[in-house]
Amino acid sequence: MLKIGLFGVGHLGKIHLSQLATMKDVEVVGFFDPSDANAASIAQYNIPRFSSEESLIQAIDAVDIVTPTTQHFKLCELAIRNGKHIFVEKPMTNTMDEAKTLVKLVDEANIKFQVGHIERFNPAYLALQGYDLKPMFIEVHRLAEFNPRGTDVSVILDLMIHDIDIVLSIVKSTINRISASGVAVMSDTPDIANVRIEFHNGCVANLTSSRISLKKMRKMRLFQKDAYIGIDFLDKKTEIIKLKTPTDEGLFTLDIETNSGKKTIAIDNPEVKQTNAIRMELELFRDSILQNKPVAVNAIDGLQAMDVAHQILAKINKGLAETAAAK
Numbered sequence: 001m002l003k004i005g006l007f008g009v010g011h012l013g014k015i016h017l018s019q020l021a022t023m024k025d026v027e028v029v030g031f032f033d034p035s036d037a038n039a040a041s042i043a044q045y046n047i048p049r050f051s052s053e054e055s056l057i058q059a060i061d062a063v064d065i066v067t068p069t070t071q072h073f074k075l076c077e078l079a080i081r082n083g084k085h086i087f088v089e090k091p092m093t094n095t096m097d098e099a100k101t102l103v104k105l106v107d108e109a110n111i112k113f114q115v116g117h118i119e120r121f122n123p124a125y126l127a128l129q130g131y132d133l134k135p136m137f138i139e140v141h142r143l144a145e146f147n148p149r150g151t152d153v154s155v156i157l158d159l160m161i162h163d164i165d166i167v168l169s170i171v172k173s174t175i176n177r178i179s180a181s182g183v184a185v186m187s188d189t190p191d192i193a194n195v196r197i198e199f200h201n202g203c204v205a206n207l208t209s210s211r212i213s214l215k216k217m218r219k220m221r222l223f224q225k226d227a228y229i230g231i232d233f234l235d236k237k238t239e240i241i242k243l244k245t246p247t248d249e250g251l252f253t254l255d256i257e258t259n260s261g262k263k264t265i266a267i268d269n270p271e272v273k274q275t276n277a278i279r280m281e282l283e284l285f286r287d288s289i290l291q292n293k294p295v296a297v298n299a300i301d302g303l304q305a306m307d308v309a310h311q312i313l314a315k316i317n318k319g320l321a322e323t324a325a326a327k
Contacts, residue, residue: 002286005060006031007053007075008067009038012089016066019279021045026286032056057082062112062289064282065089069153073098076113080105087285089116090165091157092302096310099303106299114285114295115302117165121277124231125166127238127270133170133229135222138205140167142233143213146186154189155182156309156316160209163220164312165297165305170222173201175308182316185212195312240268 002025006017009031020028030048033039039049050056057063057078062085065075073093079086086106092115093099106113119125140163175197182193192210199205218233227242244253244264251266284296 001025001027002289003027003029003059003061005029005050005056005063006047007033007056007063007065007071009033009042010035010066013038013066014042015278016064016282017042017045017047019276019282020064021047023279023283023286025290029060030056053078057084061085062087062285069094069157073102076102077105080109080111083109083111085112085285085289087114087116087282088302090118090302091153091161091306091309092299093306094153096306099306103299103303112285112288112295113299114281114288115297115299116281117162117297117301117305118277118281119162119166119233120169120297121275121280122233122236123272123275123277124233124236124238126275127272128229128231131229131240131270133222133224135170135224135229136203137223138167138171138203138207139221139223140205140207141217141219142207142209143215143217144211145214145216146191146212154313155191155193155209155211156195156312157306159211160193160195160207160312161305161309163207163209164308165301166220167197167205167207168304168308169301171199171201171203171205173199173203176200178308178311178315180312180315181319190313190316193312193316197308236272236274238270238272240270242266242268 004020004026006013006028009017017028020026028047030050032050032053053075063079065072065088067075069091072088076086076088093102142159142163144159177198180193180195182190185191191212195207197205216234220231222229227240230239244266248266251268254265256263256265281296287293288295
């Protein structure tokens, strides 16, 4: 039985708790949250509320950190010093210095450390497992309606980091160049941003994120030799449109005339199994501890996504400073 303590029972923390409370081989020993309102909102679970981070740490085997980003490093460091396994929501820390220190501490400690990049477990993305993804152009739109929750960080670290992580996991190449622009509209940090990432292998990724949109959208489009792949993270749909091969019998096909003759297009809609992404990532975290297996998203993955996100923020801030100086 894995004894877990939950740090933070706000909006996302409640969702984590609802999954952990019904998970096999897991005991939620207690939680810590300084907010009385948050604590009262989970009274139905009858889970002890601890008066300090330290007392909860001492009573458990592993922590689930779902607090504001600014508190991640402090809690992770405390857990590591006490030899506890860690699941921490993305972004794993607030600053790059904290992230680099954390990677070093994790490397030196004999613990499991997993970062909550939940889109890795989105059913629409999982439907592509086993498919050979070698995109040369990627187009991403992640749009959300404004919500004050999450505005303690920029839209880059709040929303776009999901897509940065997915893109980095797909494109097997290092980054050559990043260009970015963004604007703060409703908060003190960028609320909308557009980014272009150029990789050394020639792949280009265009990412747009907004938290001030009138409608929600979470779509990624991959273009590669002889194929287009569409992933709808919001509606959980996946589509592959490609030149027909002998192994594509049974798929819907369409003949089109081109300058080089007739081409046959095959349309594939891979099965999207309706899974709970949060439950899956937490179960994998549990299994990594109980079965001594590698975690699904490790500290290096979290650091790399943060590194790109902070490079983007630096580009945006530089552009805003140059614009202000020119006025």
